[in-house]
Every structure is written in C-alpha cells, then in structure tokens.
Amino acid sequence: MKIVDVRCHVLLDPGYEREATSSNQDTIVVEIVTDEGVTGYGETDLNAWVARACIEAPGMHTMDRGLRELLLGRDPRDPAALWDELYVGTAMTGRRGALVHALGALDIALWDICGKAAGVPAWRLLGEQAHDRLVPYASLLPKSGGSADEFAQTLVDQAVWAKGFGYRAAKLEILTRGPYAHEGLSASDDLMLEVIAAARRAVGPDFALMVDVAYGWKTAAEALRVIEPWAEHDVFFLETPLWADDLDEYAKLAERSPIPLAAGEWLATRWEFLDLMDRGRVHFVQPDVGRVGGLTEALRVCRLADERGLRVVPHGWKTGLTVAATAHLAAVTPNLVFFEFVPPEVAESPLRRELVIDELQFEDGTLGLPLRPGLGVDLDGDAFERFSAAARAREQLR
Numbered sequence: 590m591k592i593v594d595v596r597c598h599v600l601l602d603p604g605y606e607r608e609a610t611s612s613n614q615d616t617i618v619v620e621i622v623t624d625e626g627v628t629g630y631g632e633t634d635l636n637a638w639v640a641r642a643c644i645e646a647p648g649m650h651t652m653d654r655g656l657r658e659l660l661l662g663r664d665p666r667d668p669a670a671l672w673d674e675l676y677v678g679t680a681m682t683g684r685r686g687a688l689v690h691a692l693g694a695l696d697i698a699l700w701d702i703c704g705k706a707a708g709v710p711a712w713r714l715l716g717e718q719a720h721d722r723l724v725p726y727a728s729l730l731p732k733s734g735g736s737a738d739e740f741a742q743t744l745v746d747q748a749v750w751a752k753g754f755g756y757r758a759a760k761l762e763i764l765t766r767g768p769y770a771h772e773g774l775s776a777s778d779d780l781m782l783e784v785i786a787a788a789r790r791a792v793g794p795d796f797a798l799m800v801d802v803a804y805g806w807k808t809a810a811e812a813l814r815v816i817e818p819w820a821e822h823d824v825f826f827l828e829t830p831l832w833a834d835d836l837d838e839y840a841k842l843a844e845r846s847p848i849p850l851a852a853g854e855w856l857a858t859r860w861e862f863l864d865l866m867d868r869g870r871v872h873f874v875q876p877d878v879g880r881v882g883g884l885t886e887a888l889r890v891c892r893l894a895d896e897r898g899l900r901v902v903p904h905g906w907k908t909g910l911t912v913a914a915t916a917h918l919a920a921v922t923p924n925l926v927f928f929e930f931v932p933p934e935v936a937e938s939p940l941r942r943e944l945v946i947d948e949l950q951f952e953d954g955t956l957g958l959p960l961r962p963g964l965g966v967d968l969d970g971d972a973f974e975r976f977s978a979a980a981r982a983r984e985q986l987r
C-alpha cells in the first residue's frame with residue numbers, strides 16, 4: 590500500500606466570533622489517500638491555515654523536509670516509524686509547536702488507514718484494551734457578557750444539566766481572571782468560591798467536579814491563597830492555574846496545593862510533557878491527541894505518565910474527528926480517567942455538531958468503545974462543503 594496524496598481541508602464556522610474563547614470555530618481536516626482505495630482522516634487543534642502551511646510547505650534541505658513530501662509514496666501502515674521520520678526530517682522547522690501539532694493530524698489519519706486496512710477499530714492496533722466503557726466529562730462554559738450573578742448561575746445551571754443528562758463528571762470553566770477572563774468580570778475570588786460551592790451543592794457528592802481557570806494566576810502564592818477554601822468542596826482537579834511556561838511555579842503550587850493540578854492542553858511531544866511532569870510536578874496530564882503529535886505521541890505520553898503514577902484526562906475541544914481519535918486513545922490507556930466529550934446534539938460549535946456522523950452513543954454516563962474499522966467515523970458531505978465555503982470566503986477578506 591502506498592500513499593498517493595495528502596490533502597488539507599480548512600474548515601470554518603460561518604458564524605465564528607473573533608472574541609470567543611473557543612478553538613472549535615475553525616479546523617483542518619487532513620485526508621491521506623492510498624493506491625488501494627483506503628483513505629484516512631485526521632484533525633488537529635491549531636489555526637487551520639497555519640496547519641495547512643506546515644503540511645504543504647516544500648522542504649528546503651535535509652533538516653527541513655516537507656511533511657506532505659515525506660509521506661508521498663510511503664507505506665502508511667507503520668505510523669510510529671513514520672512519526673519518527675517526520676519528526677527528524679522536519680526538525681529544523683519543527684520539533685515543537687505548530688509543526689508537531691500538524692504532524693498530529695497526519696498521524697491520526699495514518700491510524701485511521703491502518704484500522705480500515707486491517708478491518709478493525711484503530712485502538713485494537715494501538716494496544717491492549719484497558720476499559721469496557723469510557724467515562725466522558727462535560728466542559729461547562731458560561732456565556733460571556735453577563736453580570737457576575739448571571740455568570741455564576743449559568744455555570745451552576747449547566748452543572749445541574751450535566752448531572753441530569755447522565756454525566757458523572759464535569760468541568761467548570763471559571764474564567765474570571767488571567768489573560769482569557771470574561772469581559773466585565775472583576776477577578777473576584779469570592780465569585781470563584783461561590784460558583785464552586787453552589788455547583789457542589791447542586792450536584793451532590795457523587796459527581797466529579799473539576800475547575801479550569803485558564804492560566805488565571807501569575808504565582809503559586811497568589812493561587813494558593815484563593816484555592817485553599819475550595820478543597821472542602823471536593824474539587825477533582827484544578828486545570829491550568831498558572832501560565833504554561835512557568836513550570837517552577839507549578840512545582841511550588843503542586844507541593845502545597847490541597848487540590849491536584851492538571852495541565853498540558855497546549856503541549857507538543859513527550860519531551861514537553863516530561864518537563865511538565867518532572868519539573869512542573871503536576872498530578873494529571875492533559876494531552877490533546879492532535880496537538881501533542883497524534884495518537885502515536887499521545888500514547889507515549891500516557892505511558893510516561895503511568896510510569897510516574899500519574900493519571901491522564903485528555904483535552905479535546907474539537908470536532909467529532911478529534912473526539913473519535915481520543916476515544917481510541919482512551920480505550921487502551923489504563924491510567925486515563927475521564928475524557929472531554931460533549932454530545933454533538935448539545936454542542937455549541939456547529940463544527941462539533943455537524944461535521945462528523947455516526948458518533949459514539951452516550952448511555953448512562955458512559956460511552957461504548959469504538960467498534961467500526963479505523964477511527965470509525967464519517968464526514969457529513971453537506972456540512973463539509975458549507976464549512977469549506979466559509980473558509981474560502983474568509984480567505985477572500987485578506
């Protein structure tokens with residue numbers, strides 16, 4: 590089997606808002622075509638136009654090959670070996686950041702091909718089955734622009750909704766401080782505590798509540814002062830309390846925090862995760878299956894976490910392609926506790942709602958393992974065309 594084409598599709602939600610804090614308004618879908626009629630799809634979470642450039646750019650010398658060029662003519666059926674070649678071949682431009690995130694989309698598409706070619710779900714080729722069913726969690730985002738009271742109430746209402754819907758876990762996005770704070774909300778420590786206490790009262794004790802503050806504090810001392818009273822409300826973990834690069838502050842906070850820390854949504858490669866774990870000392874790691882470098886690299890990260898006794902709760906705020914890829918990772922990862930999953934029918938993002946069909950079914954708070962060959966999902970042709978047209982229209986504005 591040989592790869593005969595690598596196509597990049599930039600997709601955009603026609604109603605996208607530049608002021609939204611959501612990476613699910615544009616996406617890149619990569620399509621790897623083989624000479625045997627098997628086609629694989631992958632996705633990754635970064636600016637879709639940047640991702641396309643990373644893949645399509647021609648190579649200029651031996652330390653700067655082109656990702657697409659490296660794949661053409663190759664047998665797709667050993668993604669881990671190809672990953673190493675792509676990584677080394679692009680090292681002078683890549684190694685971290687956008688190019689590794691783009692490589693992730695290609696790697697996911699290669700695993701889709703492998704599964705389809707073998708007639709089995711991709712996870713069967715990734716490792717040993719680690720779960721019978723998967724436990725998803727809901728990310729709860731308040732609408733922006735309201736008062737502090739409205740902010741608190743909408744978050745609590747959503748926690749109640751999640752429990753009623755059947756979820757066993759949810760994450761409160763309490764974005765009241767730091768670079769991504771909702772406009773008009775003062776960085777009120779009382780408001781944060783109020784939301785957590787009210788949400789806990791509303792969902793009762795048998796429900797995992799996580800909190801994401803999106804890089805809210807500058808120092809461990811500042812964070813510690815605010816989060817100490819949260820512990821009595823049983824917060825499962827605190828996500829990205831500090832800026833992604835301040836690993837020494839993470840270590841200081843991890844040592845004294847009454848709540849376990851989680852981070853890693855932006856990271857690329859196992860080497861960034863090794864820093865986060867060994868220097869930053871976080872308790873939960875959150876690889877995003879595309880951004881980290883694909884299923885191949887996400888698996889390596891999960892294994893390194895396992896060796897350290899750490900648990901995994903992956904990031905995945907994207908279309909059904911990323912959700913599907915994450916489910917395959919989850920299926921073979923024993924130290925994976927929950928994974929981010931919003932059923933398409935209730936998702937706010939049209940890309941999440943409409944791009945992929947035949948998704949896993951949510952039942953009693955859990956999902957069954959993927960059973961169809963490859964990633965096990967198909968794209969909706971009409972939605973694909975509409976989102977492609979919106980992306981082309983946006984390009985005309987340049």
Ligand SMILES: [Mg+2]
Nearest residue numbers: 801828829854
């Ligand atoms: Mg987050």
